[in-house]
Amino acid sequence: MRVGYFVSETVTNLRRNLLMTIAAISTVAISLLLLGGVQILGIVVRNVTSTIESKVEISTYLRDNATQGEIQELTAQLSQMPEVEDVIYISKEEAFEEFKATYESQPEIWETLPRDALPASLRVKLLDPDDTEEVAARIEGAPGVSDVRFGGEVIKRLLRVNALLRTIALVMSIVLMVAAAALIANTIRLAIYARREEIGIMKLVGATNWFIRIPFIMEGIFAALVGAIVSGAVVVGLNTFLFERIGESFIFLGPVFEFSGAELGGVLLLLVGVGCLVGVIGSTMALRRFLEV
Amino acid sequence: MIKTLDVVKDYKGAVRAVDGITLDVEKGEFVFIVGPSGSGKSTMMKLLTKEEEPTGGEIYVAGKNLATLPRWRVPYLRRNVGCVFQDFKLLPSKTVFENVAFGLEVIGRPRSVVQRQVPQILELVGLGEKLDRFPEELSGGEQQRVSIARAFVNRPLILLADEPTGNLDPATSVGIMRLLDRINRTGTTVVMATHDHAIVDSMRRRVVELEDGKIVRDQSRGIYGVGS
Numbered sequence: 001m002r003v004g005y006f007v008s009e010t011v012t013n014l015r016r017n018l019l020m021t022i023a024a025i026s027t028v029a030i031s032l033l034l035l036g037g038v039q040i041l042g043i044v045v046r047n048v049t050s051t052i053e054s055k056v057e058i059s060t061y062l063r064d065n066a067t068q069g070e071i072q073e074l075t076a077q078l079s080q081m082p083e084v085e086d087v088i089y090i091s092k093e094e095a096f097e098e099f100k101a102t103y104e105s106q107p108e109i110w111e112t113l114p115r116d117a118l119p120a121s122l123r124v125k126l127l128d129p130d131d132t133e134e135v136a137a138r139i140e141g142a143p144g145v146s147d148v149r150f151g152g153e154v155i156k157r158l159l160r161v162n163a164l165l166r167t168i169a170l171v172m173s174i175v176l177m178v179a180a181a182a183l184i185a186n187t188i189r190l191a192i193y194a195r196r197e198e199i200g201i202m203k204l205v206g207a208t209n210w211f212i213r214i215p216f217i218m219e220g221i222f223a224a225l226v227g228a229i230v231s232g233a234v235v236v237g238l239n240t241f242l243f244e245r246i247g248e249s250f251i252f253l254g255p256v257f258e259f260s261g262a263e264l265g266g267v268l269l270l271l272v273g274v275g276c277l278v279g280v281i282g283s284t285m286a287l288r289r290f291l292e293v
Numbered sequence: 294m295i296k297t298l299d300v301v302k303d304y305k306g307a308v309r310a311v312d313g314i315t316l317d318v319e320k321g322e323f324v325f326i327v328g329p330s331g332s333g334k335s336t337m338m339k340l341l342t343k344e345e346e347p348t349g350g351e352i353y354v355a356g357k358n359l360a361t362l363p364r365w366r367v368p369y370l371r372r373n374v375g376c377v378f379q380d381f382k383l384l385p386s387k388t389v390f391e392n393v394a395f396g397l398e399v400i401g402r403p404r405s406v407v408q409r410q411v412p413q414i415l416e417l418v419g420l421g422e423k424l425d426r427f428p429e430e431l432s433g434g435e436q437q438r439v440s441i442a443r444a445f446v447n448r449p450l451i452l453l454a455d456e457p458t459g460n461l462d463p464a465t466s467v468g469i470m471r472l473l474d475r476i477n478r479t480g481t482t483v484v485m486a487t488h489d490h491a492i493v494d495s496m497r498r499r500v501v502e503l504e505d506g507k508i509v510r511d512q513s514r515g516i517y518g519v520g521s
Contacts, residue, residue, distance in 0.1 A: 005398060198395075201382055205443065206371035207399035209364075 009215035010222060013191040020190060021223055024183040028227025028278055029234075031176030032271045036235045038169045039267045043259055045162040058136050058150040060122040066144030071122075074142055078124055081138075083131040088123040092116045119146065177278050180227070184220045184282025185289075191216060192286065217283040224279025228272045235267060294320045294451060294482045295341060300350035302336050302506075310336040312506035313350070318484060320450075323477045325493050326486040327517055328503035334486035337503070338455045341484070342374055343367050355450050372400055375444030375452045375481075379459035381436045383428040389415065389439050390424040396443040414446045415439075418472055434465035438472065445476055452476060454485040458492060466492055493517040 014021050060078075062071060071089070078087045090098070095118040096110075103109045124139070126132060132150045140148050192199065202212050239259060295318040302311040311333045318324050326334050339345040340352060343359050352359040355373045362370060383392050390411055397407045415421055418438040428436050437457060444452060454473060458466035470492055477483045487493065493500060493516060500515030501508055510518065 197382075198384060201384065201395065202399045203368075204371065204376055204382070205396040205400060205447070206368040206373075208368045211399060211401065 006215050006218060010218040013188075013195075013215060013219045014222065016194055017187050017190045020183070020187040024180060024187050024223045024282075025227045025230065027176060027180040027183050028224050028275055029230040031173050031180050031278075032228055032231035032275055033234055034169050034173035034176065035274060036231055036267055036271050038166050038173065039270065040235065040238075040259075041162065041165060041169070043263055045158060048158060058124040058126070058132060058139065058148060060124060060139050060145055061119045061147040061149070062121055063144055063146045064119065066120075070144035071120075074139075074144060075122060077142075078122065078139070081135065083126055083128065083135050084124055085127045086125040088125075090121045090123055092118060092120045095120065177274070180224070181278050181282040181285065184223055184279060185286040187223065188216050188220055188283055188286035189289070191219060213287055216287060217280070220283030220286070221276055221279035224275045224277075224282070225272070227278075228275025231275075232268045232271050235271070236264070239264060294318055294322070294355060295484065296351075296353040297340075298351040300337075300340060300352060301348045302333075302340060302345060303348045310506055311340065311347070314503075314506070314508055316501065316508065316511075318482060320482055321477070321480050323474070323483045323496070323498040324485070325496070325498060325500045325515075326484065326503060327488060327493060327500055329488065332503040333506040334503055335455055336506075338376075338453050338484075338486055341451075341453060342371055342376060368400075372447055373450045375447070375449040377437070377440050377444050377452065377454040377457045379456040381428070381433075381440040381460075383436055383439055383443075385428055388425050388427055389420060389431070392428070392439055393443045393446055396446055400447065402447075410446055411442075414442045417445075417475075418442045419468075432465070433461050434468055437461065437465075437469055441469070441472060441476070445481070449481065451482045451484065454483065454487075456487055457485065458487065458489055463491060467495075470496060488517075490517040 060074070075087050075089065078084050093115065096113070096115050099113075099118060100110050124135065126135060136148045136150050139145060199212055243259070295316065297314055297316045300311055300314045301309070303309050314333070314337065326337060328334055336345065340347055340359075341354055343362065347360075354370065357366075357370055359370075384395065387395060393411045393415060394407045397410065402410075412421065412424065415424060418441055420435060420438055420442070423431065423435065428439065431439070437460075441452075441454075441457070452473070457473070458469055461469065466489065473483055473485065474496070497514045497516070499513045500510065500517070502510040502512075502518055
């Protein structure tokens with residue numbers, strides 16, 4: 001009976017201030033969406049960094065006409081550099097096999113390629129990624145070398161952009177969450193005002209403070225929870241209708257937009273958890289200020 | 294049942310509403326608290342339910358020292374102290390039955406108890422036929438009966454009535470007094486603040502007269518008083 005009482009009280013309160021409730025729910029949803037976006041971005045960036053070449057490697061592509069001697073000399077030179085940890089020779093054959101393995105599910109990409117289409121290369125592993133540029137410059141122009149590529153700088157820049165985006169989104173998300181909590185508090189304040197007579201009588205006849213508070217707290221949590229569910233639905237929707245399509249259409253991006261169920265579930269859990277927290281904070285603010293029981 | 298010792302209450306702005314009241318009310322007594330407006334009657338009532346905190350002195354209600362009673366215990370104190378007011382304090386959107394039931398529901402009484410006790414108590418106050426009416430459809434006297442039913446449905450040890458007949462005509466007031474007398478005869482201690490001479494004189498019960506926050510007379514089987 002008590003549960004029934006609390007639920008019906010909560011519903012009455014929510015309906016009485018429908019507009020305020022909607023405002024509170026939307027604000028929660030938007031702020032959580034930003035938070036969810038930050039999380040998704042984090043996962044995307046992590047996927048990108050592990051996809052783009054390897055983190056601290058320099059790929060030294062060799063000319064097709066490079067002689068065995070040139071290759072051996074270059075390998076020896078590189079191995080002697082103090083910054084270099086290891087040098088691995090990748091033959092044309094091996095490069096093709098690797099490529100094939102990467103795009104195993106899309107045979108149309110490699111089926112038509114001749115087996116010697118890709119250049120042989122030396123893969124240079126460095127001890128410290130900060131030396132990448134310097135070492136790469138030294139290799140460039142060496143006999144037998146056609147091209148030098150390294151992912152370090154790209155990744156560094158990517159991580160920096162990511163950190164900036166995350167900070168901006170997080171700050172905005174927190175500001176909006178404060179706004180959401182304030183809106184929830186205000187919604188509840190209105191509900192308390194509308195029921196001040198009833199609350200007065202409840203106190204008079206000896207209803208406990210928690211009995212009086214619970215419907216209002218439930219109201220706040222409910223509004224926040226609906227907001228969380230809306231934002232969660234948008235995240236799942238984006239994943240299904242946008243990211244998966246992008247992933248399919250732009251296969252060369254690699255598995256950038258692939259999220260495991262656990263990753264997605266973690267994001268949703270976070271949204272609901274933070275949403276509930278915002279609801280509780282909003283309710284508590286309202287109760288402390290306007291319901292001195 | 295109620296015991297106060299040298300109770301003082303100052304409001305902000307240094308107004309002394311209650312000035313050293315020592316009072317002892319036994320279980321089952323019927324006490325009138327009389328005196329002009331501003332003599333401290335209402336403040337005394339509020340002190341007894343811990344709606345207000347005294348500035349000094351001690352108050353014991355239903356065996357509890359109110360000064361040491363923690364805030365979270367106050368609701369349980371109020372379940373033992375029914376309150377009736379001049380303005381009835383009924384919820385206009387609820388029927389007579391629902392108004393009384395509300396008082397039981399919000400202290401967590403099970404539905405079966407509510408279904409049994411509410412019609413009983415409404416029968417007792419003479420409204421057994423009007424369960425489904427709304428307060429605005431009732432006369433003032435009937436509304437006060439609903440209010441009394443709500444205060445008494447939980448069988449409190451004490452019933453506090455602050456000017457319960459203040460809004461009622463003399464004939465209706467007599468009916469309310471009969472009801473309070475009946476409640477008193479069940480063993481409930483009744484404390485009633487009033488400045489209605491006729492009622493006090495006709496009941497011949499204990500009279501405590503206040504003036505400027507002090508007790509100026511405490512008389513068993515008294516009348517309202519000559520001076521006022």
